[in-house]
Amino acid sequence: MSKKLSVPEIRVTSAEQQGIFAQAADPITPLKEIDMNGATLVELEDIVKAAHQSFQSHLGDALQAGLIAGKALLMAKKQFTYDRQTGGFRGWLERIEVSKSTAYRYIELATNEPIVSQARTLSEAMERLAQHRAEQRALQAKEEKVEIKRRRVTLKLSDKRDQKLEKIAQNRGVDISTLMKEIIEQWLASQP
Incomplete structure (x- = not known):
């Protein structure tokens, strides 16, 4: 007995299919279209949970994007020598419209990947970096103090x-x- 192939009753155009894919890729899109004025507490709870989940996942994506950007910036920086005409690496940053402070924040993430790799969000990673810097400064100050004491005879x-x-x-x-x-x-x- 041969099996018949079923044909879906509703066909989707490629434009509609792209819209479905875009909506699936951006979970916040359906939340933007909801009228919250008449929403019940249960509906608002669902909206808050969905938005919070999207927010958390995007923060994790931001950390990964920052690490990738930092690695790329480190590789790019190696290829530059300072040129008064073009400004070297900093001039290149201006041309690609990335501020110096943002670029160096990305570079700091990439150079400290073992420290930030356990973070779930960009803000948590930055907190870990700040704590690491404070610990390093304290350790360095302690070492300098010991060395000074040893030298002063x-x-x-x-x-x-x-x-x-x-x-x-x-x-x-x-x-x-x-x-x-x-x-x-x-x-x-x-x-x-």
Whole structure:
């Protein structure tokens, strides 16, 4: 027994089909057309949920778009050398109508992808970057403080001993601070 193919009763034109695809690609379109003045609380709840879901998904898309733009900008930046006539990379940004601050925000996303990859939205990614920058500044400040404490040693030597140290340092081909460091390290190593 052969099976008959069923033909749909309603045919759709290509223009109508494109409209259906566009509506499916942009879930906010049907929400724009709703008259909310006479909507019930249940209908408004559905509208809010659909709009919120669209908003959340678009924020995730914004983060992905920012990462892609940042990677492309990094690649483009490598191809530029500064030219007074064209302005180099910054001149190119002006020509493609992307502000310098936006471009560098995209670049920051791309260069810190491991930090922002767990974020669900662009704003969450930017918060993570801000927190990372603050942690890095605190860590750097702590390291600088430690290094400064380590370097600040004042020795009061007689002129004769100071000249002797300078002569020894010259003979070894190092500066006085390097010589002092070597002497102190040797002395510390000899201590029990």
